[in-house]
Amino acid sequence: MANYSLKKQSPAKLNEMKDYYRKQLSTKVPEHTIFMAKKNGVTITAYKTGTVLFQGDHAEKEAGRWGGVASQPLKGKVSSKNGDKNHLPENFSNWSVIGSDEVGNGSYFGPVVVCACYVSAQQLPLLKELGVKDSKMLKDKDIIKIAKDIRVSVPYQELLVTPSKYNDIQPNYNVNRMKVALHNQAIYLLLKKIAPTTPDGILIDQFTTEASYRRYLSKEKNQVTDNLYIATKGEQHHLAVAAASIICRARFLEELEKASKELSMTIPSGAGGTSDLAAAKILKRGGMDLLRNYAKLHFANTQKALKKL
Numbered sequence: 001m002a003n004y005s006l007k008k009q010s011p012a013k014l015n016e017m018k019d020y021y022r023k024q025l026s027t028k029v030p031e032h033t034i035f036m037a038k039k040n041g042v043t044i045t046a047y048k049t050g051t052v053l054f055q056g057d058h059a060e061k062e063a064g065r066w067g068g069v070a071s072q073p074l075k076g077k078v079s080s081k082n083g084d085k086n087h088l089p090e091n092f093s094n095w096s097v098i099g100s101d102e103v104g105n106g107s108y109f110g111p112v113v114v115c116a117c118y119v120s121a122q123q124l125p126l127l128k129e130l131g132v133k134d135s136k137m138l139k140d141k142d143i144i145k146i147a148k149d150i151r152v153s154v155p156y157q158e159l160l161v162t163p164s165k166y167n168d169i170q171p172n173y174n175v176n177r178m179k180v181a182l183h184n185q186a187i188y189l190l191l192k193k194i195a196p197t198t199p200d201g202i203l204i205d206q207f208t209t210e211a212s213y214r215r216y217l218s219k220e221k222n223q224v225t226d227n228l229y230i231a232t233k234g235e236q237h238h239l240a241v242a243a244a245s246i247i248c249r250a251r252f253l254e255e256l257e258k259a260s261k262e263l264s265m266t267i268p269s270g271a272g273g274t275s276d277l278a279a280a281k282i283l284k285r286g287g288m289d290l291l292r293n294y295a296k297l298h299f300a301n302t303q304k305a306l307k308k309l
Contacts, residue, residue, distance in 0.1 A: 004054045004063040005125065014046050017066065030149035032130055043122075047129045055122045088203075088231055092238065095200040096120040098190060099240025100183045102207070103248035105175055108275040108301040109267045109294055110256050112166060113248040114182040116190045117156040118199060119240040126153060127239045134235045135245040140253055147250030150243050157190035158247060160255070164293045176208045180216035188222045201227045205234035205241050259294050267294065271301055279305035 009017075014034055018025070021037035021044060029036045034046040042056035054063040089095075100116040119127060130149045131142065138146070150156070159182050161169075169178065183204055191199075202224065204213075210230050217223050234241035252269075259267040265281060268274045279301055282291045295302065 004059045006052045006063055008050045009052055028152055030153050053125050088237055094121055097238045097240045098187055098199045098202045099238050099244045100187055101205040101241050101245040101248055102179055103252045107269050108271040108296055108299045110252055112161040113251045114186050115156055115158045115244040115247040116186040117154055117240050117243040118190055118194050119154050123154055124239055132239050132242050134242055135249045143246050144250045147247050150247055155194050157186045159186050163295055167292050167297050170298055177216045179207055180213055181220055184217055184220050184224055187224045201229055203229045203234050203238050203241055206230045206232045271299055275301050276304040280308040283309055
C-alpha cells in the first residue's frame with residue numbers, strides 16, 4: 001500500500017480539499033489534523049503543518065488530483081543502530097509492528113505503566129506528523145499532548161500497576177518478572193484487539209536479557225513468542241515503541257498529578273532526596289498504611305524517610 005504526500009499546502013488549498021471530501025470526512029481526528037477522509041480506498045489526512053498524506057493502493061492518483069508532484073513513499077533504513085547486537089531485520093523501521101515499553105519502575109512514587117501500540121506501515125507518516133519520537137527528547141507538556149493524539153490514532157493496550165498492588169505482588173515477583181508478565185499481557189490483549197490483523201513483528205524495549213525474558217515468560221499463561229524481538233533503545237528502531245513510551249509516560253505523569261492532589265502536596269518522580277522528604281511527610285500524616293498507597297516500599301527511600309522522622 002503506497003504513501004504519498006503533498007507538502008506546504010496553503011490554507012486556501014486545504015479548505016478546498018476539505019470541501020471536496022466533505023461527504024467522506026471522518027468525525028474523529030487527532031489534534032494536529034485539519035481533516036481526515038476516505039475515498040475509493042484512499043485515506044486522506046491533512047495536517048496543520050500544511051502536509052496532506054494520501055494512503056492506499058490508488059494514493060498516487062488521488063494525490064495527483066491536486067496538482068504538483070507527490071513525494072515518493074519513505075525509503076527504509078536498517079533500523080538496528082547497534083549493528084547485529086539487536087538482531088533486527090533490514091527495513092524493520094518500516095514494518096507494521098507492535099511496540100511495547102514501560103515507565104515507572106525506577107521511580108519511588110507512582111505506578112508502573114506498560115503499554116503496547118500497534119502501528120501499521122501506513123500509519124508511520126501520521127505518527128511522524130504528530131511529533132512521535134523518543135519520549136526522552138520531549139517535554140512533559142508535549143508528551144501529554146501527543147499521547148492524546150496517539151490514543152485516538154492507533155490501537156493500544158495499557159496496563160497499570162498501582163503502588164498498592166505493586167507492594168502486594170513484589171515479594172513474589174521481582175521487578176523483571178513483573179515487567180515480563182505485564183509486557184506479555186499487554187501484547188496478548190492488543191493482538192486480540194486487532195485480530196485478524198497480524199503484525200509483521202513485535203518489538204519490546206529491552207530491560208533484561210533475552211534469555212531472562214524468555215525464562216520468566218515460560219511461567220506466564222498466554223505466552224506471546226511469534227515474531228518477537230527484544231532490542232535496546234527500541235524507540236529508536238520503530239515508532240510503535242516510541243508511541244508506547246509516550247502513552248506510558250503521560251499516564252505516569254497523570255497519576256503523579258492525581259496523587260499530588262489527593263495528598264495536597266507535590267509528589268515527585270524519581271528516587272532522590274525529594275522523594276525521601278515527601279515520604280517522611282506522608283509517614284507522619286498516615287504511617288506506612290498511607291505510604292504504601294503511593295510508594296514502592298522496598299525502595300531504600302522508605303528507610304531513609306523513617307530515619308528522617
